[in-house]
Amino acid sequence: MAEELRRTGLYDLHVAQGARMVPFAGWEMPVQYPMGVMAEHLHTRDKAGLFDVSHMGQVLVHPLDGDLDSAGAALETVIAAAVLGLPEGRQRYGLFTNDRGGILDDLMFANRGDHYLLVVNAACAEQDIAFLQGLSGVEVTPVTDRGLIALQGPKAAEVLARLLPAAAEMRFMDSRSLDWNGVDLWLSRSGYTGEDGFEISVPNDCLATFAQALLDHDEVAPIGLGARDSLRLEAGMPLYGHDMTGDVTPSAAGLGWAISKARRADGARKGGFPGAATVLAELADGVSHTRRGLRPEGRAPIREGVQIFAEAEGGVPIGDVSSGSFGPSVGGPIAMARIPVDLADGATVFAELRGKRMPVTVTALPFITPSYKR
Structure with a gap:
């Protein structure tokens, strides 16, 4: 029997x-x-796109003793990032790792004063929540009565400020609660497109009303998963299950920067997360392959799984594509692959498509210049 699909509060x-x-x-x-898809992508880059991301998992973590630091310390046993010391009203990117140092999931976590709010990937939410519920000293509560939307693009702040004037004061990675007509909205100034924007948690009973209030502005258009993927790819952002998996370490995924200094430096907080010995050794000694950008010649995209070679003929693969598509803002095909770190930007490698090898240029990430509100 086919699995029954769930629907978000914005299905209708x-x-x-x-x-x-x-x-x-x-x-x-x-x-x-x-x-x-292409017009949706370009609209987001030019104006503002509205995304339904209610499938993502929202999770609250409260300390049982009332001391937020105890919850932060518990989270640091499973998150390879600095949770302790994150100021109230700020958000940070982190990784769940396994005992081999591979990435189980990536997430955002925010300090909301007396608790943390975590947002995890839809495909991993059940696993992540079970993982968190194994921690001692904390109460872990999945959020089931709220949806999540993202408003992204250069006009996002202007539009949102018409409904929530205080949103304009927020900086990149700020996290706040704001009132809209008596409704408590949870906002972060962040997103998955490389553009300025916001992610907004809304109670289910007014989710559609709030989304429509945003769509009523001429600058805003609804955007689907297709454009969400091409936008994040142009922004050089990895996708779980593709650019990072349980077999890919943070350094190999190009995410070593997410392991905060406090978690690598000698001291009480060094390591302490699953697979820390492997992760920290790779940060210190380097890895042979890591995630890089690729620009194929011509107009044909190279997709996930395509093998990359150092030479036009012969030899063995030096890596394979983990994400690939057409970049509407870039005006051509783009891809990411784990390939040797010693290849310089501008080097030519070869992608094998249907038995033929085409030249591909190694390119710095991201493919576009992000426009976050610093």
Whole structure:
């Protein structure tokens, strides 16, 4: 029997907007709207796009003793990042790792004063919540009565400030609660597109109303999973299950920067997370392969799984593509692959497509210049 797909609180709105719905991580989600993936992508880069990300897992972590530091210390046993010391009202990126140092999931966590709010990937949410519920000294509560939307693009702040004036004061990675017509909204100034923008947690009973209030502005258009993927790829952002997996370490995924200094330097907080010995050794000694950008010649994209070679003929693969598509803002195909670290930006390697090898240029990430509000 096929798995019954879950629906977000915006399902009816998606259908009314003409979305094409597809299965995604156990949910029925919009992949595109009548505007089409390329137009949706460019609209987000030019104005503001509204994304339904309610399939993501939202989780609250409270300390049982009332001391937030005890919850932070507990989280540092499973998150390879600095949780302790994160100021109230700020958010940070982190990684769950396994005993081999591979990445189980990536996440955002925010200090909300007396507790932490975590946002994890949809496909990993059940696993992550079970992982967290194994911690001692904390109460772990999955959020089931709220949806999550993202407003992204150069006009996002201007539009949102019409509804929530205080949102304009927020900086990149700020996390705040703001009132909208008596409704408590949880905001972070962050996103997955490389553009300025916000992620907004909204109670389910007014999720559609708030989303429509944003769509009522001419600058805002609904955006599906297709454009979300090409936007994040241009921004050089990895996707769990593709650019990072349980077999890929932070350094190999190009995410060594997420392991904060406090977790690598000698002291009480050094390591302490699963696979720390492997992760810290690779940070100190380096790795042979890591995630890099690729720009193929011509217009044909190179997709996930395509093998990369050092030479036009012969030899063995030196890596394979983990994400690849057409970059509408870049104006050509782009990809990411784990390839040798000693290849310089601008070097030519070769992607094997249908038995033929095409030249590909190694490129620095990201492919576009991010426009975060610092």
